[in-house]
Amino acid sequence: MLNNADIKPIIDGKLVQPHFQAIINFYTEDYFAFEALIRTSLNSPPIRPDQLFTLAENQGYLLEFDWLCVTQAIEYFQLHQLPSLLFVNILPINLGKILPLLAQKTKHLPLKGIVLEISEKHPLPNLNELKEYIKVLRQHGALIAIDDLGAGHSGLITWAEIKPDFVKIDRHFIFNIHSDSVKREFVRSIIEIARGLRCKVIAEGIENIEELEILHDIGIKLGQGFLLHRPEASPLRTFKNKHCFKLLSKPQKLSRIRHSETAESLMEKITSIAPSTTAEAVNDIFKNNAELQCIPVTQENLPLGIISRSQILEVFSGRYSHQLHGKKPIQQLITSQPIIVDHQESLINISNKVTSNQMIDLNADFIITKNKSYYGVGKVSTLLKLLTDTQIQRARHSNPLTLLPGNVPIDEHINDLISQEQAFHLAYFDINHFKPFNDYFGYSSGDDVIKRLADIITEKTTYNLDMVGHIGGDDFVVVFRSNNWEQKCQAILTEFKSYILRFYTKEEIAKQGIYYKDRRGNRDFFNLLSLAIGVIHPDVSMSTDHHDISKLASDAKKEAKKIQGNALFISRRRSKTPNPDTAFH
Secondary structure (H helix, E strand, O other), X not given: OOOOOOHHHHHHOOOEEEEEEEEEEOOOOEEXXXXXXXXXXXXOOOOOHHHHHHHHHHOOOHHHHHHHHHHHHHHHHHHHOOXXXXXXXXXXXHXXXXXXXXXXXXXXXXXXXXXXXXXXXXXXXXXXXXXXXXXXXXXXXXXXXXXXXXXXXXXXXXXXXXXXXXXXXXXXXXXXHHHOHHHHXXXXXXXXXXXXXXXXXXXXXXXXXXHHHHHHHOOOOEEOOOOOOOOEXXXXXXXXXXXXXXXXXXXXXXXXXXXXXXXXXXXXXXXXXXXXXXXXXXXHHHHHOOOOOEEEEEEXXXXXXXXXXXXXXXXXXXXXXXXXXXXXXXXXXXXXXXXXXEOOOEHHHHHHHHHOXXXXXXXXXXXXXXXXXXXXXXXXXXXXXXXXXXXXXXXXXXXXXXXXXXXXXXXXXHHXXXXXXXXXXXXXXXXXXXXXXXXXXXXXHHHHHHHHHHHHHHXXXXXXXXXXXXXXXXXXXXXXXXXXXXXXXXXXXXXXXXXXXXXXXXHHHHHOEEEEEOOOOOEEEEEOOEEEEEEEOOOHHHOOOHHHHHHHHHHHHHHHXXXXXXXXXXXXXXXXXXXXXXXXX
């Protein structure tokens, strides 16, 4: 069929029909955009898209066929009048030739809302030429995406040079990402780079709930694949596959435990065996897999135990061991009380389980479950190393006086919330008149005030929802996920106001301040210590990273400090665009 097919009648008769596959926003659980995928129409023989392009290239009509696919996709999409973006593939080799054609048709074929995908699987033209082509396309309103990132010819160099609006991660890195730590780290790296370059990441080829879940967990916002939406000639306005999000094991909520500090970050996928498997067969498995140290034993995907290489070696170390034990079911030899943890359990909890077991082998594995079913294994030695590295990292970025997280972990936490479009309030705390207090009463008293304020804030916040940070001097922040953040701020103000009175005499309290000579000998009056709190509720969909949040919070704090005494200022601004503010105190 393929050898005898002629591409010219297909081009002349426009015998192709685009189908549209949705790109889904994981957090709104609705359409974000559609990608046009070309198919032959009902009036032509069924030929796969890759075969159509092969025919076009072999018969000298590659440009004409590519142009037909692009224009048909745009025209069909506009016919359906869908209120979203359209992603259209275009061969890089044809980009310069198609530009004049697009310019000719731009009055009838506007490119606003059109995202042109440039695949890395195909050789790219000279980078300088490519940048010029893209400049013209953007002048016509088009957006640019790099398709198949990670599978191509030029990789990060192209990304950095053309600065696309979107990057689409090749499906190779999405397939079984839940059981491949290398793929997970690759995707995390792409997310970090994209955040710096201010472009959006799309995961391609999502086909099962485990892939969706891990992508959701590590911060991917957008994705497509058969699990979410199959290509359709007439895409629906209502997302039919929302049920797949209900299958996620838990709603995405961030606390002080980041994904990198859970059991899943340690997980390796090792095929389990049935309890009836003979000891001899297990011994053969270890012989044929030199790097394998442990094998989980499951029944109907429920974990029963784990057998280690050292256990098998010991069983078969005797002279007649093969005759005695070879035919025994492995269930008789497995660890009777294996360590089993949930995939979302924190490394601290796992460490406590491990260290409380005096007989644990540091080269052993433990079983990781998901919804109580076998999910993978983790190694004790890896756990202890990662936990040590995490503690060192935390200590490095903690404030030495209060031991609270400093700027780096706070910024990372905010970036995580933004990347997952999780709403939060941020409160910026600053002590008024702290410097003259410090000079007047001494640095020791100043340190006592800071440490007590740290304790008050920590006591009034919710551990597993709110994150408290000490970002330097007398400045603190709280990233609130709890709903009653305003009551908590008021409670902090009340307790701080009561606490600081112990430092002043009755006369100073009556005067509401102290007279103090500064270092230049000037005598001045300073009010009692008070606390200023500026609160913001940023629009995470309009925020790129923590830098956007920092500017809003700093402005809110300045407004709070303008208010006399202990004050809470709540900003109305939700993005960097100025809006009126209001204060409550």
